[in-house]
Amino acid sequence: MYKILSKTYLTDNIIRMEVEAKRTADRCLPGQFVIVRASSDGERIPLTICDYDREKGTIVLVFQTIGASTTLMADLKEGDGFTDIVGPLGRPSELCEMSIDDLKKEKIIFIAGGVGTAPVYPQLKWLKEQGVLADVIIGARNKDLVILEDDFKSVAENVYVTTDDGSYGRNGNVCVCLQALIDEGKKYDRCVAIGPLIMMKFAVQLTKKLEIPTIVSMNPIMVDGTGMCGACRVHVGDEIKFACIDGPEFDGWLVDFDESMRRQAMYKTEEGRKQLELKEGATHHGGCGNC
Amino acid sequence: MEVDVMKKVPVREQEAKVRATNFDEVCYGYSLEEAQAEASRCLNCKNAQCMKGCPVSIDIPGFIQQIKEGNIEEAYNIISKSSALPAVCGRVCPQETQCEGKCIRGIKGEAVSIGKLERFVADYAMEHGLKPRKEAPDNGIKVAVIGSGPSGLTCAGDLAKLGYDVTIFEALHQAGGVLVYGIPEFRLPKERVVAKEIENVKALGVKIETNVVVGRSVTIDELMEKEGFRAVFIGSGAGLPRFMNIPGETLNGVFSANEYLTRSNLMKSFREDSPTPIMKSKKVAVVGGGNVAMDAARTALRLGAEVHIVYRRGEEELPARVEEVHHAKEEGIIFDLLTNPTEILGDENGWVKGIRCVKMELGEPDESGRRSPQPVEGSEFDIDVDTVIMSLGTSPNPLISMTTKGLDTNKRKCIVAEENTGKTSREGVYAGGDAVTGAATVILAMGAGKEAAKAIDEFIKG
Numbered sequence: 001m002y003k004i005l006s007k008t009y010l011t012d013n014i015i016r017m018e019v020e021a022k023r024t025a026d027r028c029l030p031g032q033f034v035i036v037r038a039s040s041d042g043e044r045i046p047l048t049i050c051d052y053d054r055e056k057g058t059i060v061l062v063f064q065t066i067g068a069s070t071t072l073m074a075d076l077k078e079g080d081g082f083t084d085i086v087g088p089l090g091r092p093s094e095l096c097e098m099s100i101d102d103l104k105k106e107k108i109i110f111i112a113g114g115v116g117t118a119p120v121y122p123q124l125k126w127l128k129e130q131g132v133l134a135d136v137i138i139g140a141r142n143k144d145l146v147i148l149e150d151d152f153k154s155v156a157e158n159v160y161v162t163t164d165d166g167s168y169g170r171n172g173n174v175c176v177c178l179q180a181l182i183d184e185g186k187k188y189d190r191c192v193a194i195g196p197l198i199m200m201k202f203a204v205q206l207t208k209k210l211e212i213p214t215i216v217s218m219n220p221i222m223v224d225g226t227g228m229c230g231a232c233r234v235h236v237g238d239e240i241k242f243a244c245i246d247g248p249e250f251d252g253w254l255v256d257f258d259e260s261m262r263r264q265a266m267y268k269t270e271e272g273r274k275q276l277e278l279k280e281g282a283t284h285h286g287g288c289g290n291c
Numbered sequence: 292m293e294v295d296v297m298k299k300v301p302v303r304e305q306e307a308k309v310r311a312t313n314f315d316e317v318c319y320g321y322s323l324e325e326a327q328a329e330a331s332r333c334l335n336c337k338n339a340q341c342m343k344g345c346p347v348s349i350d351i352p353g354f355i356q357q358i359k360e361g362n363i364e365e366a367y368n369i370i371s372k373s374s375a376l377p378a379v380c381g382r383v384c385p386q387e388t389q390c391e392g393k394c395i396r397g398i399k400g401e402a403v404s405i406g407k408l409e410r411f412v413a414d415y416a417m418e419h420g421l422k423p424r425k426e427a428p429d430n431g432i433k434v435a436v437i438g439s440g441p442s443g444l445t446c447a448g449d450l451a452k453l454g455y456d457v458t459i460f461e462a463l464h465q466a467g468g469v470l471v472y473g474i475p476e477f478r479l480p481k482e483r484v485v486a487k488e489i490e491n492v493k494a495l496g497v498k499i500e501t502n503v504v505v506g507r508s509v510t511i512d513e514l515m516e517k518e519g520f521r522a523v524f525i526g527s528g529a530g531l532p533r534f535m536n537i538p539g540e541t542l543n544g545v546f547s548a549n550e551y552l553t554r555s556n557l558m559k560s561f562r563e564d565s566p567t568p569i570m571k572s573k574k575v576a577v578v579g580g581g582n583v584a585m586d587a588a589r590t591a592l593r594l595g596a597e598v599h600i601v602y603r604r605g606e607e608e609l610p611a612r613v614e615e616v617h618h619a620k621e622e623g624i625i626f627d628l629l630t631n632p633t634e635i636l637g638d639e640n641g642w643v644k645g646i647r648c649v650k651m652e653l654g655e656p657d658e659s660g661r662r663s664p665q666p667v668e669g670s671e672f673d674i675d676v677d678t679v680i681m682s683l684g685t686s687p688n689p690l691i692s693m694t695t696k697g698l699d700t701n702k703r704k705c706i707v708a709e710e711n712t713g714k715t716s717r718e719g720v721y722a723g724g725d726a727v728t729g730a731a732t733v734i735l736a737m738g739a740g741k742e743a744a745k746a747i748d749e750f751i752k753g
Contacts, residue, residue, distance in 0.1 A: 023508040037464060043558070043566040044464070069566050084464040086502035223558065223567075226462050226504055227688050228472075228530040229550035233541055240534070240541065245690070259541055262641040266543045267568040 001081035002036075005058060010147040013065045014115050015074055016050070022057035024049070024087040030122040031093030031217065031249050034059065035225040037084040038076060043069040046222045048119035048194075048248070049088060059087075062118035062147075089225045090248045093123055094215055095192075103132050109181070109188040109212070110136040110156075111174045111203050113195025117147050119217060120194050124155040133157035135186070137177045139199065143168035174199060175206045188212050193252060197264065201257035208253055216252035218243045220260060221267065235259055292328045297400030300329040302407050307621035311592055314476045314561055317618060318382070318407075323363075326411040330358040332396060333403050340393035341405060346738030347445070349373040351390055351405055358408060367416040370409060371423040375448035375492055376441060376737065378417060378484045379470060381410025384734045385612045417487050422494050427454040429496070432751060435460060435520040437505045437691065440468020441733045442724030443526035444492050445740030446747075451495035453748050458520075460503040465557065468528055469733070472557040473549070475586050477593070478615075481556070506690030511698075511720060522719045522747045525706060526740060529685040529725035535578070539635030540681070544570060544643035548579070548587040548682035555590050572596040572678035576646045578632055579682030580604065583730075585615040587680045588624050598624050599674060603631040603651050603664045627674070629653070631666065635679050645673045687726045695720070705729055713743030714750075721747055 006018045024034055033048045051060035065074045076082070095103065108127070112120040117138055127134055135158045140146045142165050152159045161169030162177040170177050174195075182188075191214040193203040200216045207214040223229040225244045232243035235256035241247060294300065303319040304310075310317055321329060333355040341351045350369050357366035370377045386392070386406035394402035415421075432455050436447045439461040447457045465471055470485045479485060493499065503509060505527070514520045532547030534540050551569070554560045558567035575591040577584050580602035588598045600619070602609065605628050609616055620626070629651040636645040650670035653662040692700045699707040699716040706715060706722040713721040723739025725731055 023503060027508065041559070041565065072566075084502050086462065086464070086504060086508070088507055089504065223550055223553050224463060224472075224530075226530065227690070228532070229553050230532045230534070230547040231550045233534075235541060245688075259641070263541065263543060266570075 001083065002085040003081040004076055004078055007076070007078050010062065011145050013074075014062060014145075014147060015065070016060060016062045016118070017076075018058050018060050019082060019085065020057055021059050021085045021087070024085060025052045025054055025057045025059050028052050028059065028088035029092035029096045030126045031096065031119075032088035032090050033219075033225070033248060034061070034085050034087030034089060035222070036061070036073070036082045038069065038073040038082055040083050042072065042083060044084075044223060044225070045069055045073070046089075046219065046225055046244075048217065048219065049122065050118040051122050051125070059085075062115060064115040086225070090244060091246070093192075093249055095123065095127065100130050100132075103127070103130060106132075106189040107187060108132075108134040108190045108192065109178065109186075110134055111139065111178065111191060111193040111195065111199075112136060113139045113174055113193075113199040114141075114145070115147075116195035116199075116217070120192070121148060121151055121155070123192065124152060128155045135181075135188070136160070137162060137174050137181075138169075139163075139174035139177065139195065140168075141165065173202070175202050178203070178206060178210075182210060191215070191252075197257055197261045200252060200255075201261075204252040204255070204257070214252035215249050216255060218248045218250060218255065218260065220263060234263075292324055294328045294331060296332055296396075299401045299404045299407075300325050300332075302404070307618075307623075310477065311622040314593055316480050317477050320414060321407055321411045323361075323411075323415075326358055326408055327361065329404050329408060330355045333359070334395055336395055340395060341390040341403075344389040344391075344393040346389070346734050347373045347741050349409070354412060355403070355405075355408060358412065363412055363415045364419070364421060366412045367421050368424070370412055371416075373741075374737065375423065375445045376470075376488045376733075377409050378413035378488055379441070379479060380734055380737070381406050381408075381413055382479050382484070383474060383732075385732055387613055389734065417484075422491055423448065423452070425454070425495060426452045429456065430454040431456055433458070433518075433520045434747060434751075435514045435518075435523045436526060437511075437523065438462075438468055438526040438528055438724075438726075439466035439489070439499055440470065440526060440528050440724065440736065442736035442740035442743075443468065443524065444489065445737040446524045446526060446723070446744045447497045448492045448495055449741055449744035450747060451492070451497045453744070455748075457496070458498045458500060460505050460509075461499060461501045462504045462527075463557065464501050466499045466501060468526075472553045473583065473586070475552065475556055475590050476561075477589065478586065504690065506694040511691065511695045511717075515719065521751055522721065524713070524740070524743050524747065525691060525715075525720065525722040525726055526724045526736070527688060527691055527726045529705075529730045530688045531686045532681065533683045533685060534681055535632065535683060537632060537634055539637055539643070542635055542637040542643050543641055544572075544677055545635055545679045545681065546570070548577070548583045548680050549685065551587050551680050552583070552590065555594075561590070561594060569594065570678055574676045575599070575678040575680060576601050576632070576674060576676045577680045577682055578602075579684070580609040580611060581682065581684070582611045582615055584682035585611045585619050585624075587682055589619055589622060591678070591680065592622055592624060596678070599627050599676070600624055601627045601630050601632060601646070601648060601674075603629065604661065605629055605653060608661050629664065631664065632679075633671065636673065643677055643679055645675045646679055647671060647673050685725070685730045687729070691726075703729060711742055712746035713739055714746060719750065
């Protein structure tokens with residue numbers, strides 16, 4: 001069992017947990033992920049690692065309750081544990097492989113959206129440890145959905161919060177914010193965008209225009225996470241890559257986001273049915289229009 | 292019971308129509324009476340050919356004689372000296388090309404049903420709580436085994452019998468490798484058979500640490516330098532699925548056989564109450580003709596689909612075991628032979644709606660000795676399907692070779708290891724099974740695990 005040491009709600013449905021996972025905490029780097037199972041018959045759920053403490057042997061997971069399996073995960077309390085956590089999986093961020101001198105020459109802008117804000121944190125923290133301070137845009141639909149702003153302030157140079165409805169920080173989505181920063185005279189050599197597929201798709205369209213090379217982090221459907229099932233395949237340019245072993249981070253300019261959005265929806269109906277069943281019992285068998 | 296010496300005692304099976312709708316085991320196996328009758332057909336050859344066909348060299352006439360005499364416990368002791376997984380092998384070995392393929396009875400009639408007899412003994416042992424025996428006291432020397440599939444379990448079991456302190460590192464949450472994620476329940480029951488065989492290996496003192504991906508969670512260098520393992524056996528299998536590189540392979544509804552089978556077998560999505568989903572298909576094309584293709588096809592059939600096997604060569608060239616092809620046909624799988632896909636067709640929402648194929652004809656034999664198929668010009672046609680399962684074989688996962696200094700691989704990404712010992716280019720590191728050979732069979736992997744265990748023992752004892 002992988003014990004949960006702390007559990008906090010960042011919003012109504014985004015949860016942060018610090019969990020014991022010694023082997024993962026020993027070796028993980030920003031950009032990598034784990035696969036967890038909340039119970040002995042649970043689904044395997046991939047989650048990006050959002051922080052780690054090598055001394056304590058712990059990692060931090062942040063997830064949003066969106067389906068039956070994440071709802072069951074949310075029911076776990078401090079002192080309970082995950083049945084399984086395997087990791088670190090995937091390749092570390094490209095930034096971790098660059099020389100510190102090269103990193104210091106670059107001005108990096110991070111774009112963090114929704115629950116995807118959380119995995120940006122270890123990247124900023126790691127960069128700060130190397131003496132590099134980056135800028136970051138946190139995007140959310142409204143004020144209540146902005147997460148980790150204070151944590152980010154301690155590891156980034158400038159934190160720009162923007163909300164779709166203007167209820168907090170700047171007004172508009174992350175693209176509006178990035179364009180405004182450029183118009184205000186900011187210059188960036190590289191962008192790292194992590195968030196919902198639709199956000200990354202539009203962020204990449206803008207950074208292409210602005211000629212800022214962009215890394216994105218993909219979170220497709222996975223089963224094993226070790227290269228075995230191939231469910232996570234994604235077109236990057238002309239090549240088909242497996243997000244679990246070749247990624248999860250890729251050159252955003254080359255990723256086929258429309259295909260990824262379509263593949264993401266593959267089990268939507270079945271997952272929706274399970275979610276309804278969990279809430280309302282076995283009354284949904286398709287055909288009602290809601291499942 | 293009367294026996295026709297020329298023919299195998301028939302084995303009872305679930306009726307085809309019934310089993311096509313459930314995941315219960317197809318074959319019921321022999322009763323004691325049937326097993327003794329079948330055993331009486333064995334000629335007890337002095338120069339036993341069958342043993343030469345067995346990759347783990349079980350004393351086949353020896354255990355069959357014990358069955359004849361009704362000493363099933365003794366028969367089990369003979370088998371378990373050579374094999375850690377007899378209940379598995381009795382079910383999934385390709386006996387017709389190994390032990391039974393060499394049986395003298397097979398020259399004029401049918402070979403002795405060695406596989407079914409092995410299974411009978413193993414199942415009897417499980418029911419009666421018989422366990423394999425240790426051959427030497429504990430010596431406290433640590434050996435690491437990577438992967439808990441057939442080669443890893445065999446290597447670990449043999450080393451533990453010799454007294455070593457063995458830890459298996461398994462990437463998934465459950466031990467068993469391909470026995471758990473790949474081979475379906477109806478061919479190899481997971482709780483009743485696989486879990487019990489793994490318990491037997493653990494009873495010898497083997498520890499299994501799940502959720503460790505060697506190469507990511509820990510490296511071989513760290514295992515040897517920091518965690519005190521004197522030797523390492525790599526039995527990590529051939530996990531990476533191949534695709535055809537034809538248009539349409541990322542459409543919704545295209546799966547690797549690995550994904551489809553892992554969902555059903557490991558994650559139990561064939562059960563209504565499993566939280567892991569599996570596509571509810573109406574009509575499925577499974578591309579490929581091996582055992583894995585048969586497993587995927589028969590799984591899809593049981594989940595309620597009409598299933599076509601699409602294979603580019605002819606019936607004789609099907610690489611699957613004869614029994615699997617026979618069972619698949621009985622259950623109603625449709626074989627579209629000499630047929631090769633050229634494109635997967637999608638609807639406007641990106642879901643599979645069909646598969647475009649071309650007819651093939653067989654030309655001259657290629658370097659593998661099989662007649663190579665050539666497309667027939669102008670023979671393209673479409674099959675309407677909503678699901679395509681690609682079962683074209685697998686290649687080894689590069690994670691371990693990428694992260695281990697001085698470990699040589701060949702151009703197919705397979706680890707280079709000496710035949711008969713499993714010795715790699717790295718001192719103290721041995722390898723076997725699909726990680727070395729590419730996708731092969733359970734029993735060949737077990738043979739390699741066995742030889743490596745012997746070589747590791749010799750290496751450590753110097």
